[in-house]
Amino acid sequence: MLVPIDVLEGQSVPSTVVEAFGSVPVVLLGYREVPDQTAPEQARDQYGDRVRSELEALRSVFETAGCDVTTRLAFTHDRLKTFERVTVDESCDAVLLCNPAPVLESVLVAIRSDVNVDHIVRLVGTVLEGTDLEVTLLHVASEESRRDAGTELLETAATALAGEGVDASRVDRRLVVDGSPTDAILEAADDHDLLVVGESRPSIRRYVFRDRAERLAKRTVDPVLVIRGEYLEPAADEGDDGIPANDRSASVSVTDVVESVEEGDQRDGAS
Known part of the structure; x- marks a missing residue:
C-alpha cells in the first residue's frame, strides 16, 4: 500500500490508520510538489534533509505497530503522476489518502x-x-x-x-x-x-x-x-513494468527514477 505524505505541509498518518493497517506492507512516499519554474533537484537540495527526517519519524511509528514499511522521497511538478509511477514501480495494490480518522471502527x-x-x-x-x-x-x-x-x-x-x-x-x-x-x-x-x-x-x-x-x-x-485495478498486461507502448518506454530512466533507485522523470518532463516543457 502506498501512503503519500506531504510532510512539509504538516500531513501525517492518523494513529488509528497505522494500527488498522499494521498487517499490510506499506511504502511511505514523502513528496513535495514544486512550481514549474523550480527544478526538482533544486528542491531536493533545499528540503531533502528535512523531508527525510520527517519521513523517518513516520516510518518509526509504522514499525512500532509491527508494519513492514519502506520509504521513498520525491520532489515533483505533478504529484499525481509521481504517485502512479511509484505505485507501479513498487507493485502497490492500493493507495491511501490520509484524511483525519479520530476513530476507525x-x-x-x-x-x-x-x-x-x-x-x-x-x-x-x-x-x-x-x-x-x-x-x-x-x-x-x-x-x-x-x-x-x-x-x-x-x-x-x-x-x-x-x-x-x-x-x-x-x-x-x-x-x-x-x-x-x-x-x-x-x-x-x-x-x-x-x-x-x-x-x-x-x-x-x-x-x-x-x-x-x-x-x-x-x-x-x-x-x-x-x-488499483488488477492489470493483466501492459499496453502496447508500455514495458513489462507498466511505464511508458519514453519515460524510463536508467537509474536503479526509485527516488532517482521519479526525480529524473520529472526533470525530463521539465526539459520537454511539460508541467
Whole structure:
C-alpha cells in the first residue's frame, strides 16, 4: 500500500490508520510538489534533509505497530503522476489518502460493476485481518432496472469476503438506486470511518486519482483507500513494468527514477 505524505505541509498518518493497517506492507512516499519554474533537484537540495527526517519519524511509528514499511522521497511538478509511477514501480495494490480518522471502527467498500470484485475483496480481507472493523458493502445502481444485478454483485462480494475468513456478522450490504453515484457514496461514507473504492478501469496510463476516486477523496472527511485495478498486461507502448518506454530512466533507485522523470518532463516543457 502506498501512503503519500506531504510532510512539509504538516500531513501525517492518523494513529488509528497505522494500527488498522499494521498487517499490510506499506511504502511511505514523502513528496513535495514544486512550481514549474523550480527544478526538482533544486528542491531536493533545499528540503531533502528535512523531508527525510520527517519521513523517518513516520516510518518509526509504522514499525512500532509491527508494519513492514519502506520509504521513498520525491520532489515533483505533478504529484499525481509521481504517485502512479511509484505505485507501479513498487507493485502497490492500493493507495491511501490520509484524511483525519479520530476513530476507525467501520469501513465502507463501494463496489461497482466495472471493477474486479475478487481483487478488491482479497485486499479488503487483508486489511480486516486481525481487526474488529465492521464492513458495509455498497453498490449504487444507476436505475431501478439494475437493482437485481446490484444485489447479485453484493452477494458475490459478501461470499468472497467470507472466503477470506471475514465473519458474516461483520459484513453488511447496502444497495442504493441513484443517478449520482458519487453523491450516494459520499452520503453513505458519513456513517463510516474509512472509504474503500476501486480504480475505474484497467489502464496503467489512467492515473490512479484521475477519476471518481479523486473527487471522493476531496469531498469526504474520511481516509480513502483506492484499490488499483488488477492489470493483466501492459499496453502496447508500455514495458513489462507498466511505464511508458519514453519515460524510463536508467537509474536503479526509485527516488532517482521519479526525480529524473520529472526533470525530463521539465526539459520537454511539460508541467
